[in-house]
């Protein structure tokens with residue numbers, strides 16, 4: 222993944238409560254007790270948090286727990302004085318419950334008197350030295366209600382970003398470099414500074430001081446996460462640049478080899494002699510209509526006059542024997558499928574969100590979301606209107622259904638989930654009501670800014686045909702039109718009637734006009750292109766065309782997209798991940814159709830096809 226959208230620096234209350242629930246579990250407490258090395262325990266905690274839908278690293282969990290403990294002990298100590306401090310610290314009761322049961326279980330008696338370092342997750346001087354609690358000593362709080370230790374910097378003990386906070390200074394600007402502020406703090410003349418502080422805080426009640434202290438330690442923690450987030454973003458950007466450079470080089474190489482190709486060269490991954498003309502996928506000519514690149518470009522009436530970002534790769538194609546170079550895409554699809562191992566936790570293989578489902582259409586979002594699950598996503602969410610939600614839930618307890626799409630704050634509600642989603646499928650059963658389309662549009666914008674792959678189908682395509690700019694140029698998008706939807710899109714972009722003589726040409730033209738967004742035109746053969754390469758998938762299906770097959774395709778494509786984008790460049794052999802993903806979803810849907818048709822013939826429905834997903838997947842990708 223080029224962008225990791227899951228690490229926000231701010232812990233919401235819900236997230237903190239979830240963390241405390243896990244951290245308070247008996248097995249976790251027992252595992253922490255007396256263990257000097259606790260990273261494995263926090264790995265498990267982070268895993269369980271992931272299961273609850275919150276993505277945090279083990280270190281983030283450890284630092285958060287440590288901070289909560291510090292705040293708890295501060296509040297507890299202070300409450301001995303006047304009994305009010307439990308009110309200041311929101312999680313006091315949760316901490317109290319956990320730590321007192323720990324004490325009654327005989328674990329970590331130090332915590333309970335609040336005087337010493339903790340007995341469990343204690344120091345070993347390494348990165349796991351996460352939870353020594355900087356508890357205030359009795360002497361820290363004097364009779365006048367002042368904390369005499371307040372001039373010392375409080376550090377979040379997490380290398381490499383120690384963030385000093387001079388408690389009581391009230392200024393804790395996030396942009397001040399940590400070192401600098403540390404120096405400033407340490408060079409302050411201590412005795413006069415101390416007097417000034419005493420004066421300044423003499424009029425403040427202990428409760429106010431305590432509140433200030435807690436606020437600032439929270440702020441310091443948030444600064445830490447902000448810096449961490451910036452570091453991760455910089456890292457993602459670096460990787461993305463590298464990826465783009467590699468892609469560019471590979472494309473140039475591809476072009477060179479195409480120029481050098483001789484009639485006898487065949488793909489090493491799929492010897493032509495073994496190919497079945499019905500089922501063999503092929504890479505088709507980027508200029509299948511013959512002629513040179515200049516002829517091609519002169520024929521295209523681009524709504525977007527800018528040329529494709531990368532040079533068009535020339536390839537000849539063949540479905541039978543003969544003198545052609547060809548390439549098999551199925552091995553690339555197999556490469557991106559993550560292995561099922563016991564080392565993973567729930568969520569890692571995909572959390573997919575479907576935006577769609579309204580009063581009229583409840584089947585479409587259900588088909589998309591359940592297909593995503595059956596293919597191998599771990600969690601599948603549906604964001605639909607209120608009246609569709611109960612219906613969709615009743616189809617399957619496996620789906621997580623959010624009745625938010627028609628709420629006034631729909632975008633806000635959905636945005637909360639975006640950091641946890643690996644791919645969005647927009648459109649199945651969305652309907653064409655302006656309010657819903659507008660919400661979908663805003664969600665697309667938010668997802669784009671997070672780099673989330675987006676599949677657009679059905680009414681989502683209606684939206685794109687009205688406002689192409691919503692997706693234009695976003696190369697992590699895949700549009701899956703049927704012929705009708707394709708015509709609509711084409712005519713919206715090119716302002717002229719579609720000439721369907723050679724669909725491969727027109728699909729490529731449309732992709733280029735949309736800024737090299739990947740298109741998958743469904744039909745007798747599926748045509749897939751990112752404007753540079755054109756693939757066709759002719760996996761044998763059947764003559765049965767019941768409603769909902771496209772939803773199976775878009776849901777499964779959501780998962781394949783996530784897998785493709787999380788795979789290395791090697792796995793896709795430099796091919797655009799969107800193409801590999803689209804090819805995988807197309808082959809699978811058609812194979813499901815074929816298998817279901819063999820069983821049910823004319824009576825085949827999408828539900829029957831969904832039941833074939835497992836066998837079809839194994840046949841195509843696991844043999």
Ligand SMILES: NC(=O)C1=CN([C@@H]2O[C@H](COP(=O)(O)OP(=O)(O)OC[C@H]3O[C@@H](n4cnc5c(N)ncnc54)[C@H](OP(=O)(O)O)[C@@H]3O)[C@@H](O)[C@H]2O)[C@@H](O)CC1
Pocket residue numbers: 581582583584585586648649650651652679680703704705706768769771772
């Ligand atoms: N169970 C559910 O809940 C389902 C709900 N669904 C949801 O319904 C919503 C509307 O989607 P949609 O596809 O019906 O709308 P739209 O694009 O206007 O097409 C309508 C008309 O276009 C034509 N036509 C279609 N394909 C064509 C082709 N290949 N080649 C040529 N013509 C073609 C054909 O018209 P005809 O020519 O037969 O008069 C067809 O009747 C959307 O939200 C979707 O997700 C579906 O997913 C199904 C399962």
Ligand SMILES: Nc1ncnc2c1ncn2[C@@H]1O[C@H](COP(=O)(O)OP(=O)(O)OP(=O)(O)O)[C@@H](O)[C@H]1O
Pocket residue numbers: 679702703704743744745746747762763764766767768769770771772773774807810811
């Ligand atoms: N003539 C055909 N022969 C074989 N397969 C086809 C044919 N037309 C479509 N398909 C396959 O059926 C699947 C769904 O395509 P379809 O055109 O039915 O989508 P759709 O109209 O968007 O579906 P939905 O009913 O979900 O809206 C695709 O995988 C496509 O490859």
